[in-house]
Amino acid sequence: MRSHPGGEAHTRRMLELAGLPAGASVLDMGAGAGETLALLRALGYVPRGIDLAPRGAGVERGDLLHAPYPDGSFDAVISQCAFFVSGDQRGALREANRVLRPGGRLLLSDVFFEEPERLLRSAGFDLLRAEDETAEWREYYLEAIWRGDAPCCGVPGGKSGYWILIGRKE
């Protein structure tokens, strides 16, 4: 089972949209099994990853809502299908902003129950790019429910969408 909608193709698309230079330091918040970390390393980035329940090589145990790094530690933060799951999407965005250097990039794919651009701005990011991946997410989520391992439970009612967003710390 892919652990985020779109799998590796989505990760590559996010990197393409963000245009990060090789050698950039990248924190994966909610890194899970470490697949994205391995890809980042193979592409010449300097990645670190934290997760409440690490399930792969190189993923450190850590809470993305209280990341164990000083302010301005990273050139970029990537997070895929983890901020909403954390139960505090706004808090996660604020924490991503805190650990980024000024001008640092946010590469986020997540489910949203409110307008994504407004949410990013409220956490101190300019929105650079946005792609609506709701159709992919629906397919992924239905498949996950069918298998009995849907990552998000207790979702509120109302209209939702799944987006890739590239932000820049103001």
Ligand SMILES: C[S@@+](CC[C@H](N)C(=O)[O-])C[C@H]1O[C@@H](n2cnc3c(N)ncnc32)[C@H](O)[C@@H]1O
């Ligand atoms: C759907 S999985 C996605 C994993 C990974 N980003 C990927 O795409 O393969 C969501 C992940 O978020 C992690 N997570 C949820 N809340 C967290 C928190 N507060 N701090 C760190 N990780 C958290 C879960 O343990 C899980 O590994």
